[in-house]
Amino acid sequence: MENLLSYQYLLIGLIFIWSGFVRSGLGFGGAVLSLPFLLLVHNDALVFLPLISVHLLVFASITVIQNNRKPSSEGGTVNWPYLRYLLLIMLIPKLIGVFGLVTLPSSLMSGVIFTIVAVYSLSYIFNRPFKSNSKVVDTLFLLLGGYISGTSLIGAPLIIAVAAQHVAREQLRDTLFALWLVLVAIKMAAFVYFEVDLQLIHHLWLLPCAFIGHLIGLRFHRHMLQTDAAVFMRFLGTALLVISLVGLTRAALG
Template sequence: MTLLDFSLYQILAIALVFVWTGFVRTGLGFGGAALGLPLMLFIHNNPLLWLPIIGVHLLFFSGLTLFNRLHNVDWPYLRASAVYIIPAAFVGIFGLLNLPVLWLNGFIYSVTLFYGFTWMLNRGIQSRHVWADRALLMLGGYVAGISLTGAPLMVAVYMRNVSKDKLRDTLFILWFTLVSIKMTTFIALSVDLHFLTALALLPIAAIGHIAGLKTHDTIMRNDLMFKRWIGGGLVTVSLLGLWQLYSQFVQDFMKSFSLI
């Protein structure tokens, strides 16, 4: 599927969503997929269309941002945490490639609904013990593997263990690594990367990317207010998405029941 397969209104909606994901990715330093994928699923409900495109963009923009920033990465903690994240990510990728689309979308909307409530109610994901850190890293790795939306879970741990001035650059290296693994798996299994569509959307996402870079410091100073507004939006989108999936499930069930 390419952009030409969508209507004009859908193309405009896709453009706005990718501006948004680019903005969030650099404005917060994480969450582009978590805050963008649920919206994309309203336009086309197959995650395997959007995830390779998001992956291409993330590799490009994170690589561009980190070109002169590798000295500002907390490499020791990155290596220590990767032991828990990467194996779980492989399990998540396996689920992405084998689970039915309805289940995948339900999982994505449910995870996003959880994020939305925690942000809207200012109930951040917290960990005060080493075992809890490891559990969050593994869970975040799994969610990232299955949907690229595991960032908030891992960020909760990274924020306690990485200094604020190195946090965004360290996270970008983590995202780059996880997406590289996912994209390599896609290529090995002949999954369509929708590369031309990703290239066509690259300039659109760049608008949000640049805006996010310019407003990053402002967002960080007003982090709680920003997340509360975003949380409310995520709750709304996720509930609508889950209702849509429920309606589809009921329709499919009734159709199958009538055939018996």
């Protein structure tokens, strides 16, 4: 990422502020709601995924630790038994997905990411989130979500479709954060093993950008717990659909 132009660095900084905001505000979306924008700036997912992964590890751990140190948190803000259940189902497809990430061509990986995000965006626009009505569908969603998370860290909507039905609303965000911590730790270990550039120098300026968004998102999360976020998600879905179509068109034109 050393050879980019000044305006590209500016755009990346703004996108990481957005990434921090949606991650702490919604409990997910640090990757799925920012990676399409990043790929339009620089079309290589392996450049940005290590950065997003480290940010998730830092801010998710801070949030979970802080919330579970509060004396008022009866039973804590993480549903640990259900977290173990999620990990048992998702671990193997996660590992398979990580292997695919480091072996697939970057152009193909970007096309896959834009396609998946376009599908997600339609569910936001029409307010039709993924839903599961049986244990079999639960398992399929978790297996697919684990695999997609392994390839690109954007499996959250499928995982949430299952977890939201079994975890109390006030515990959902931090339970997801704890899950992301484990899944992202696996991905980071794979990055190190396969000698992927972790972009360490760029953490010095992108972590503060994500921190700004993180603080704003914490306030938004408290507000969202008391309101309906459907309008926000519909607007977000429209933006993601446009970005995904632009990315797919650019890829098709070479």
